[in-house]
Amino acid sequence: MRSRALVTGASGGIGETFARRLADDHDLVVVARRAERLHDLAGELRVGGTDVEVLPADLRREDGLAAVEHRLASTERPVDLLVNNAGFGTTGTFADAALERELAMVELNVVALVRLTHAALVAMGARGRGAIVNVSSLAGFQAVPGTAVYAATKAFVTNFTEAVSEEARCSGVRLQALCPGLTRTEFHEVNAFDVGWLPGVAWQSAEEVVDASLAGLERGRVVVVPGLVNRAAATASWLAPRTLVRRLVATALRR
Numbered sequence: 001m002r003s004r005a006l007v008t009g010a011s012g013g014i015g016e017t018f019a020r021r022l023a024d025d026h027d028l029v030v031v032a033r034r035a036e037r038l039h040d041l042a043g044e045l046r047v048g049g050t051d052v053e054v055l056p057a058d059l060r061r062e063d064g065l066a067a068v069e070h071r072l073a074s075t076e077r078p079v080d081l082l083v084n085n086a087g088f089g090t091t092g093t094f095a096d097a098a099l100e101r102e103l104a105m106v107e108l109n110v111v112a113l114v115r116l117t118h119a120a121l122v123a124m125g126a127r128g129r130g131a132i133v134n135v136s137s138l139a140g141f142q143a144v145p146g147t148a149v150y151a152a153t154k155a156f157v158t159n160f161t162e163a164v165s166e167e168a169r170c171s172g173v174r175l176q177a178l179c180p181g182l183t184r185t186e187f188h189e190v191n192a193f194d195v196g197w198l199p200g201v202a203w204q205s206a207e208e209v210v211d212a213s214l215a216g217l218e219r220g221r222v223v224v225v226p227g228l229v230n231r232a233a234a235t236a237s238w239l240a241p242r243t244l245v246r247r248l249v250a251t252a253l254r255r
């Protein structure tokens with residue numbers, strides 16, 4: 001029997017790429033708000049023989065989140081792999097930010113991810129197998145002035161995932177924090193991140209990111225930073241003094 005993966009934020013970018021890659025050997029449940037995009041994707045993947053359930057949901061709303069939790073808890077057609085990928089970011093100084101939007105980001109990037117991780121972990125733990133990929137970011141390795149709350153949500157995702165992966169070590173459930181750097185998707189346009197000027201070497205495709213994640217899952221890697229440039233950046237931010245790192249990041253983003 002084929003395994004089944006549930007991917008959030010599957011209507012575009014990294015999530016859609018996960019769905020396409022996983023369709024080779026998984027049946028799928030695809031989640032996002034834009035149902036039409038999900039149905040188009042499902043139609044395409046079904047041609048290749050993949051069973052695809054479309055589950056439109058706004059993960060910032062109680063009804064949407066509860067529906068996905070319920071699907072993860074179901075023992076019928078159980079989910080073997082959860083990819084917690086839906087997320088967004090904001091830019092600008094925190095003092096000038098619309099607080100509602102910042103809190104909405106915490107609801108999606110943190111609260112929804114924690115609730116879905118819990119639902120999946122309990123269901124998978126009962127079966128003694130499964131995997132959860134939480135999509136974090138390179139931004140989570142240091143403070144990022146200019147996108148303070150976004151970077152903090154991703155620091156949460158990485159630390160949370162690492163801790164739970166250790167707790168779950170003997171349960172048969174693996175967890176991974178995937179920490180991509182700049183990835184070509186709609187993310188920067190949707191969220192008004194002015195990063196187009198950064199050199200090509202700093203960018204990866206969504207395919208490269210997803211391939212690194214799936215390879216990391218095979219090898220049991222808990223924190224996956226895709227790409228040499230990103231790994232170098234992560235190492236530099238671990239080794240350098242925090243004061244220097246946050247000042248440099250602020251200067252780079254101010255240009």
Ligand SMILES: NC(=O)c1ccc[n+]([C@@H]2O[C@H](COP(=O)([O-])OP(=O)(O)OC[C@H]3O[C@@H](n4cnc5c(N)ncnc54)[C@H](OP(=O)(O)O)[C@@H]3O)[C@@H](O)[C@H]2O)c1
Nearest residue numbers: 009011013014032033034059086087137182183185186187
């Ligand atoms: N692109 C990058 O450079 C980059 C780097 C590091 C980390 N990441 C992380 O990677 C993940 C995916 O980002 P991406 O680059 O693929 O961005 P994207 O192209 O903007 O895709 C974001 C996805 O999240 C979904 N989503 C947003 N709000 C949602 C909500 N309230 N409920 C349900 N789904 C929602 C969107 O679908 P709908 O609009 O249809 O709901 C979309 O499918 C995010 O967690 C992001 O923080 C991205």
